[in-house]
Amino acid sequence: MFKRVVVWFRNDLRVHDHAPLFFAAEKAGELIPVYCFDPRNFKKVSLGIDKTGNHRAKFLIEAVDNLRSNLQSLGGDLVIIQGKPEEVLVSLAKKHDAEAIFFSEEVTAEEKEVELQLEQNAWKQGIKTSAYWQSSLYHIQDLPFPVNQTPEVFTQFRKECEKFAKVQAALPVPKKINLPKNMSDLGDLPKLSTFGLKEPDLSSRAVLVFKGGETDGIRRLQTYFWEQDLLKVYKETRNGLLGADYSSKFSAWLSLGCLSPRYIYEEVKRYEKERKKNQSTYWLIFELIWRDYFRFICKKHGNKVFLLGGIKNNVDKWSRNENHFWKWALGQTGIPFIDANMRELNETGFMSNRGRQNVASFLVNDLGIDWRWGAIYFESQLIDYDVCSNWGNWMYVAGVGNDPRENRYFNIMRQAQNYDRKGDYIRHWIPELADIPGFDIHQPFELPTSLLKTYKIALGSTYPHPLVKYKAWI
Structure with missing residues (x-):
């Protein structure tokens, strides 16, 4: 057991099916949930392109804001900081006498380097770290092959996973989060201008008004599955171009972890029991497996995925x-x-x-x-x-x-x-x-x-x- 743990939120901006949050709540008396805006994610890259443009940044800020609200509903809150996570998180943990930092494991180069530096800096300060895998439908430990033997062809990957792997149950939302009483400075939510970005104009032609956050992600699922009963025709309509409902649009909320793939999977299975089971219900799971496939391919091949060849x-x-x-x-x-x-x-x-x-x-x-x-x-x-x-x-x-x-x-x-x-x-x-x-x-x-x-x-x-x-x- 720990007296106090920092929970670092990354691309997992939710309270449902959240392994670091769930296990921190079980193993620690007090939690300090933190989101860190890393300035490196808002720099200019090749051709003078913003690494994170204004639409994407706006969606992120909305998602962080919603995460804070959902943590507050559980008795906690969210500390919002800016800087290099591998440095400022360790400083925060040391300042508030936290014994460990829990976080979600990522797979690609920039994110892995931050994890490595965080672990090294924390170790020097006597602070433990725990990384949890939670980004995929199939847990990495349940794959029917070692990651370095992930099949190169999707069909083989899918068939082996479907035959030999099971999807773990989604973790419940913690009943209560105890925030340390001395946490007075929680930090303000940044504005787009903080990162040199302009507020995007609201398009009258947009297929859907996307709003970041777990609450809106769950609302979109409830609307698409249960209110409009559209899952049963997903396979037939998914290649559409116009309108809000030719596809689920879940990818927006999946990208920041506002929706858990296991939560979506469980809702599909419930839909199949209560409404209809057909090729369309299977196809949505099929698309989640595609998402897994690219994640494990990236873990297998490392930096090669960013190289020209x-x-x-x-x-x-x-x-x-x-x-x-x-x-x-x-x-x-x-x-x-x-x-x-x-x-x-x-x-x-x-x-x-x-x-x-x-x-x-x-x-x-x-x-x-x-x-x-x-x-x-x-x-x-x-x-x-x-x-x-x-x-x-x-x-x-x-x-x-x-x-x-x-x-x-x-x-x-x-x-x-x-x-x-x-x-x-x-x-x-x-x-x-x-x-x-x-x-x-x-x-x-x-x-x-x-x-x-x-x-x-x-x-x-x-x-x-x-x-x-x-x-x-x-």
């Missing part, structure tokens, strides 16, 4: 044309299906799964741009950014990851015909083209010059490469 060590074949990249990033390629998806991302911080596959394929397969630039841009913009899923998926599309195919190429016109045959998605996000009827809206070479100018497309010699291929598709 990926885990396949492919040779450097990429262009680094910044002009082409920024036309892609800003939705100015002249290809409406690509531009509409990028406009949605930039305006809302979200994009459908179908859209992500298409814009990623276009960047790496048509423009031939360094795939890591796309991964970095998604990291900045996506409110549901998850380091393992993001980098794993970009490797996959770029042909340097786990895709058993040599080249996963998306024919943009065929994709547009399959998923936006009437052009409604284009009209929604590129209203200046709204008067063009039917599928013609997808064919910019058929548009009047006046519309092209309105659309601000960079044509001709300034941007020849993708448009030449585009002509071939028409």
